[in-house]
Amino acid sequence: MKKLRYGVIGAGGCGAGKHLSSYAKLAEKVELVAVCDIRAERADQMADAFNAEASYTDYKEMLEAENLDLVSVATPNHVHAPATIAALQAGCHVHCEKPASLTPELVQQMVAAKERSGKKLMIGLNNRFNNWAQLGKKLVEAGRLGEIYHAKCGWKRRRGIPGKGGWFTTREQSGGGPLIDLGVHFIDVSNYLMGFPEPLAVSGQTYSKFADGQPFNPRASGYTGTYDVEDLAVGMLRYANGCTMQLEFSWASNIEEEYTFVELYGDKGGLAYARDKMTLIEDFQGSILKSNPVLKPDEEWGNVESRHFVECILEDKEPIARPEEAVVIMKIICALYESAKLGREVLL
Ligand SMILES: NC(=O)c1ccc[n+]([C@@H]2O[C@H](COP(=O)([O-])OP(=O)(O)OC[C@H]3O[C@@H](n4cnc5c(N)ncnc54)[C@H](O)[C@@H]3O)[C@@H](O)[C@H]2O)c1
Known part of the structure; x- marks a missing residue:
């Protein structure tokens, strides 16, 4: 070959x-x-x-x-x-x-x-390829959560501005701060698990509180010395099917520690992934069952994703992380920035 x-x-x-x-x-x-x-x-x-x-x-x-x-x-x-x-x-x-x-x-x-x-x-979008996300997808598709009516996702850092003064903090080159950088991962994975319902409207706010008073990093690639992006974005999203999603992404906040989370609220069950632990809550004949799946450790960064892409090319299959879905994610992110600028809800 x-x-x-x-x-x-x-x-x-x-x-x-x-x-x-x-x-x-x-x-x-x-x-x-x-x-x-x-x-x-x-x-x-x-x-x-x-x-x-x-x-x-x-x-x-x-x-x-x-x-x-x-x-x-x-x-x-x-x-x-x-x-x-x-x-x-x-x-x-x-x-x-x-x-x-x-x-x-x-x-x-x-x-x-x-x-x-x-x-x-x-x-x-490497998070889709993680073992918890793949198991989560199967659980949702098997109906274990029932109707998902609300979700939450986020990635909060205490001090994690990438390359301060470099391209990441220069809007013209990055498109924004943690919402576009980190949010893209977990807004994507939440929508993937929910089956990409149609988003209707977004309301959000952004903050930039860490631009001054912290050391800049002249070694950051593409150094411009600029910091014109947010360091915290929060928001709420409404979908056409009545579902809602709250989100919160930060590069720097005064919090105890960094963590990521995705929570799905269903009428039969709830699924949460936070601090590397997955929890499934289910109602069984009036009793609440709680399980923590034993997940295989994830492979090194990108391995599963690159192997999958080569397989898709050689076997002419559609990749899991489709660019058509990235259009939807980008609409959500840009509408949230617009909402923060206008100070009101924005329709998609
Ligand atoms: N999937 C993930 O988990 C993940 C993690 C980190 C970064 N990323 C993404 O990867 C991309 C790069 O991020 P990074 O952290 O590696 O940044 P980086 O600054 O370390 O690397 C970017 C590189 O691109 C080079 N470059 C700039 N313009 C170029 C051009 N026109 N042609 C060729 N090379 C050019 C720079 O010199 C630099 O070496 C970003 O889009 C970022 O969002 C993804």
């Missing part, structure tokens, strides 16, 4: 730590060919570290020269759409990092480019 010729665009923390590392483990099916990063030294270093033949600083040159089959896009968020569209046009399957892009319109353009190319596009 001919191996898939692979290249990565953006070889920073995620490009190297997740994409190059996980695709390197699929050596029977994938050949690491080229690394592209606008920082030439980083591109060279990562090409050496992963035994890729070539390194580039311009992804268009790499796409033109290397006849790649599969490309990861792990750049700052504002580069996701142009790099993904260019790679699809060059005939590559694309594994693009979350958030898919900065606006629903841009994600829609990525979907259109995928359709024109006949290639596959998967978004790097």
